[in-house]
Amino acid sequence: MRGSRVRAVIASAAVMSLLLTACDGSESSGGSGAPGERRQPDVNGDGKVVVGILSPGDTKDGGYYQSFVDDANKIARAAGWEVRTIDRVNPADALTQARNLCRQRVDLIAVGAGELKDALTAAPEDYCQGVNWYVNSGSGIAQTEYFAQSKDVINQTLYAAGYAAGLLLQRSGGSKAGYITGPELDFAKQGARAFETGLRAVLPKAQLVVTYTGSFDDSAKAKEAFVAQRAQGVGIVYPYLGGATDAVAREANLAGVPVLTPGTDRCADSTVRYAVSVVFSPGTYFAAALDEFRDGTLKMGTTRLWTLGVDPVPTVRICAPEGDQQARLDQVMKDIGSGRLDVDAAVAKLR
Template sequence: MGSACGGDDSDSTDATDAPGATDAPGVTDAPDATDAPDATDAPDATDAPDATDAPDATEAPAPDGPCPGTAGCVPANQPDVNQDGQVLIGVLSPGDTNDNGYYESFVTAAEDFASERDWEVIVIDRLETADVAQQTRNLCQQSVDFVAVADTQLTDAFLVAEEEICEGVIFYLSAGAGTEPSPYYFVTDEDSRVSQLVTGYATGLALEALGADRAAFVGGPDLPFVATAYDNWTTGIQMVLPDATTSITLTGDFDDSALGQEAATAAVDQGAAIVYTYLGGATDATAQAAAEAGALAIAPGTNRCGQEEFGLSSIFSPGDFFAAALNLLDTGRIEMAQTITFEVGVDPVPTTIICDTLPGAAEIQAEVDAFIADIGSGEIAVEDIIVG
């Protein structure tokens, strides 16, 4: 998530600490998102189930040098880059790829895309930072053509990309906002400041519909992107309800359900009508605790509007980004050192969906869609609003 400095109590908001949770320090400015280079329109990803096309990108002239290993080069023989007769995709994830949410969407996208083409997928999840290098070498030893890294927490994989054992393998980073690509990998990203501002704006409209003015944010570890998400979400809420208050609780773990449940219950007891469960494997249990206490939850990353405990879904699924990257691989158009940026109001994702559990959901959705469109058109100068 994708997908990080955490925020202690924001000056304008109250904060509730979960027992044993690490307090977040002040927010560190997030680096600006990197624009995607101009390029020829990608053909529609009609073969991939639910695949999202990558934003427009321009193929660079073929430079001299090894590829991967040369900025702007297009690796030969995509998708079977090692020409062994099979396409093998390796996936590295720090989170549980059965979390029914963010990290699972990453693997589901790969498996759905691969199954249509008789490709194979190898998944290594719950990966600790100390193990990244060795597990990356293990994938390369299995003759993978492509290694997908699900999160910036695992960027040590890209040091291994330069080793002889991984020669010729294409590396890819999803949700890599602020990460500079190199001749050995390419990046898809989005500006999470903008997407979370939109989710906050939608939350403000939802609070207004509920006749409430308080919301809570339950996050995991003390990481910069968590703090940035909270700050921009709060800013979006206060665009609708200037006097609204928010609180943040960091449990220290995206997957610890017990701490998430305790934090959600405490937040609702203090008056929160909506709880943003900005978590991984703990999302469902935390959302259920919020619902039992009388609040609606916000789903992080994927559309969970089919479940009654959720009132909104903040869509920044890495699976959508991954599907676009795989479509480029399938059509032989991956370019090394490229950044492909998905933009609010320009591309289908990121976005925010209002669930039918909220009163007046259709009307709220129309207001959110108009806000998104105004960002995309430039009518709203979002750079003057976002934080970090």
């Protein structure tokens, strides 16, 4: 009788041990626990780590969109991971492409920009269970438990970019700047307002010529826009573009018009000359998230805010500053980071 009781106790303990193991998920191939507690980096336990990337732009544009995959590939190669990239994704196809990546048993899906936010709606679906999600959201997407995101504040960075443009125009005696972008999307329009506000902080009577070409990547349309703006007398130009950025820069170089970058530091570029690097590289943000993913500390349901004047990026750098130009710009960025300068209020006042 005593032996039967002992065996019952042992059996009960064994069952409890199995239940604890199952709850812990350490032996599970799916890793499908609570969204904030998913195993990383080999989430599905298949012995390999695969990162899927969805980008709305050309990941060979030499700038913003390319930085996202370049930094991912550096980390992936060092860790022995695989990266699968799908670029030029139409926002209308984002959800379908995300589901396709889930069916390929990827461990992490990274969404390169907020335009593809619909991809995130796949996260709770059955075949995406256990997958980790990351999005570079720009100005931010409503946070849920299923993904981690990085964001910056467009008003901060574009105000500082406009301020830098104002400093260069002040030195050259100009009073008109150009802003060339793609579709007339909310973030592009907001960027123009912030840029103009920063410009006028230096030159109160400065004018900004804004052109929407309908495409971030169409070089012919972008060059046509610059030629038209140059005829209107712009003395500096900001191609807030993707793949068409360098096309505008080359035309501006020929015309002797200074150019700003949209996202990456290209002051040392030997093929195209840039006067100002406006750095809000999504690759830098993504690299920080991948470091956490590698270490098993990337938490779903969280947002990391990158602040101008506080974090290393975003930032704005004048490539060949004269006099106190960079010092003045640095002070503005510090004032933004500390809250001494309320750029949101300043942009809201723009008429």
